[in-house]
Amino acid sequence: MNRGPLVFLAAFLALAASWSGFVLAPQIQIGRQQQETNVVNTAELYPQARPGLARQGLEVYRANGCAACHTQQIGQRGTDCEVILTDAGTNPIAVAEALVNAKVGISQASGAGLAAGLPKTILCGVTAEVAKAAVNAVRPTGAKAKIEIVPRGPDIARRWGPRRTVAADYLFDYPVMLGSQRVGPDLANVGLRPPDANWHLRHLYAPRLAVKDSIMPPYRFLFERKKIAQQPSPEALPLPAELAPPPGYEIIPKPQANALVAYLLSLRCNAPLFEAPLTPAMAPSAAAPTNAPAQ
Amino acid sequence: MSPETNQPVSGAPDSRQSPAKSVTVPIWLMVLMFLLLYWGALYFDQNGAWFSAKVYAPYRTLDQVEAFQVSSGASDVFEQGKAVYNKPTCAACHQTGGQGSPGQFPPLAGSEWVNEPEPGRIIRLVLNGLQGPITVKGQSVNNVMVPWNVLSDQDIAAVLTYVRQNKEWGNNAPAVTPAQVKAVRDKIQKTHPGPFTPAELMKISPAD
Numbered sequence: 001m002n003r004g005p006l007v008f009l010a011a012f013l014a015l016a017a018s019w020s021g022f023v024l025a026p027q028i029q030i031g032r033q034q035q036e037t038n039v040v041n042t043a044e045l046y047p048q049a050r051p052g053l054a055r056q057g058l059e060v061y062r063a064n065g066c067a068a069c070h071t072q073q074i075g076q077r078g079t080d081c082e083v084i085l086t087d088a089g090t091n092p093i094a095v096a097e098a099l100v101n102a103k104v105g106i107s108q109a110s111g112a113g114l115a116a117g118l119p120k121t122i123l124c125g126v127t128a129e130v131a132k133a134a135v136n137a138v139r140p141t142g143a144k145a146k147i148e149i150v151p152r153g154p155d156i157a158r159r160w161g162p163r164r165t166v167a168a169d170y171l172f173d174y175p176v177m178l179g180s181q182r183v184g185p186d187l188a189n190v191g192l193r194p195p196d197a198n199w200h201l202r203h204l205y206a207p208r209l210a211v212k213d214s215i216m217p218p219y220r221f222l223f224e225r226k227k228i229a230q231q232p233s234p235e236a237l238p239l240p241a242e243l244a245p246p247p248g249y250e251i252i253p254k255p256q257a258n259a260l261v262a263y264l265l266s267l268r269c270n271a272p273l274f275e276a277p278l279t280p281a282m283a284p285s286a287a288a289p290t291n292a293p294a295q
Numbered sequence: 296m297s298p299e300t301n302q303p304v305s306g307a308p309d310s311r312q313s314p315a316k317s318v319t320v321p322i323w324l325m326v327l328m329f330l331l332l333y334w335g336a337l338y339f340d341q342n343g344a345w346f347s348a349k350v351y352a353p354y355r356t357l358d359q360v361e362a363f364q365v366s367s368g369a370s371d372v373f374e375q376g377k378a379v380y381n382k383p384t385c386a387a388c389h390q391t392g393g394q395g396s397p398g399q400f401p402p403l404a405g406s407e408w409v410n411e412p413e414p415g416r417i418i419r420l421v422l423n424g425l426q427g428p429i430t431v432k433g434q435s436v437n438n439v440m441v442p443w444n445v446l447s448d449q450d451i452a453a454v455l456t457y458v459r460q461n462k463e464w465g466n467n468a469p470a471v472t473p474a475q476v477k478a479v480r481d482k483i484q485k486t487h488p489g490p491f492t493p494a495e496l497m498k499i500s501p502a503d
Contacts, residue, residue: 029348078353079363128362149363153353166351275349277363 030167046273049172050266057263060256061177064219069183072176072267076164077153079277081131083123088115089142102137104130125150148279149272161189162270163278169269184216191265200261201253206243222257225249372470376457379450384443385458393464399438401431404464413501414455414471418479419491421451427492442490448473448480 035045050058061067088095093111100109104123114120122145123134131147138145151163165188170176195203195210203210204219223237225245236250245251253261272278344350347357354360380386388400395402403409408417408431424442428435443451452473459468487495 025346029346033348076353081363164351164353167348274364275351275360277360 033167033171035171036168046271047168047171050263053259053262054266055263057259057261057266058173058177060222060260061263062175064260066187067177067179069179069181069216070185070187071179071182072165072170072186072188072269073178074155074161074163074165074186074188074269075153076151076156076276078151079128080125080150080152081123081128082121082148082150083126083131083134083145084119084148085114085122085138085143085145086119087144088118089144091141092143094141095138095143098137098141099134102133104134104137106134125152149277151276151278155186158185159193160186162280163272163276165269166273166276168273168275187264187267188269189267191267192270197261197265200264201257202237202239204257204260205237205251206239209240209243219257222260223251223253226252372453372456373460375450376453376455379446379454380457384446385454388440393458393461393466395431397434398436401429401434401436403458404461404466406431406466409458410466410468411501412468414459414469414475415479415501415503416496416499417455417459418451418471418476419483419487419496419499421446421455422476422480423483423487424490425493425496426490427494429493439490444480448476451476 035047037045049055085095088111091111092115096109096111096114099106099114099122105126106122109122114122123131126134128147135145135147153164155161156163169188170178199210203214203216205223206218206220207214207216226233226249228248228250232250233252235252237253239245239251270278270280272280342355344354344356350357350360354363381391383391385403389395389403390400393402393404401408408420408429411417420440422442422444425440426438428437430436446454452471452475455471455476458464459466460470
């Protein structure tokens with residue numbers, strides 16, 4: 001062994017290279033990220049710190065190992081544009097001609113067809129350049145068209161979130177509950193899915209009451225059985241006969257359960273950001289949280 | 296260590312102690328490594344976005360992210376005008392907030408010269424420049440404004456629209472079109488090549 005310094009140098013270089021790639025580079029990239037004015041949306045600061053109860057809920061989420069089965073990260077494969085005609089102007093025939101001449105993939109368009117049923121999607125799944133070309137072609141004719149940005153990917157098709165998640169979404173979470181296995185659905189925007197706090201409480205107490213065939217274990221230790229003192233508490237869980245406590249008792253969520261639900265409802269990840277462009281949806285999606293891809 | 300290994304032996308050399316032969320790397324391996332390095336550098340340049348924190352997959356460059364930024368469409372001229380104003384052309388003297396500097400450069404924010412309903416005077420003023428005492432918002436300023444006829448009709452129209460429609464500055468006057476700028480430019484090219492004085496401008500009908 002007379003090559004000690006050389007072996008040491010090689011080992012040092014190998015470790016230093018991986019440290020630079022995995023620690024130093026990300027630190028330089030996003031280590032000093034701060035709350036920013038979200039000019040894309042409404043000039044409000046993004047992200048906002050979670051409210052106090054939700055912050056405590058993060059600790060409950062962490063303590064119960066929710067991240068072992070649930071991720072909080074949405075992937076995205078690509079981004080498409082849609083062009084929506086909002087106003088056909090006074091001469092729809094000229095609009096149709098302009099669109100055909102702009103060579104944006106529309107080979108036939110009739111003025112009457114365009115003018116009917118506005119606002120109307122005239123181009124779908126195109127690149128930003130094509131969409132801008134179409135809008136510019138339409139503008140001189142007096143018609144108005146707008147571009148909608150539509151992220152695309154399997155997670156988005158499952159309605160787990162409107163866009164990919166980025167570092168800014170997790171800025172105030174410590175630790176970040178990214179998760180790595182999707183035994184259950186992704187929870188990055190579970191706060192925007194329709195069920196309310198009562199649904200989440202029932203789901204925690206008895207998952208199959210809320211989702212048929214759920215494989216989630218019940219978290220009944222987040223609830224307590226109490227004797228009904230004078231009249232039933234408004235917080236008591238409404239339960240079917242086979243799960244109901246004996247007469248004179250009721251099931252009340254502990255503070256941890258309420259904190260966990262507040263945390264779940266605070267998960268959103270839907271703001272349009274510079275780094276994750278998106279045209280915000282008008283209404284929340286009506287799909288129930290599920291693992292199955294949307295049909 | 297036996298003592299005889301330290302001395303040269305005339306017989307067969309001990310294989311454990313044979314001097315290290317210099318290893319030559321084949322030239323094709325060197326070329327391959329350089330080609331790989333070159334390809335890696337190209338790939339990084341095209342897909343790495345230079346470690347920008349604003350670029351996430353599936354985007355590969357900052358330009359791709361910018362292509363998807365929503366533009367409101369109607370304010371394109373306003374944005375162009377803002378860019379021209381802050382180049383700095385106008386902002387050098389009139390400041391980015393349009394407040395000017397007292398006694399030297401008159402303000403554009405709330406100025407009665409800027410907010411005239413017809414843009415005839417202010418187009419002339421920007422194209423050929425100005426000299427002589429001018430009264431803006433009750434304050435008299437005697438200075439020289441350089442001509443900006445090097446700017447295109449499009450740019451001048453955009454920057455005047457930006458200044459005249461800047462609600463933050465308290466201005467609210469109709470937009471200026473490139474055609475209006477071109478008409479004035481053609482008209483004064485022959486008849487009035489030099490800078491205007493405020494008195495001359497006041498004689499001109501604003502709609503002209």
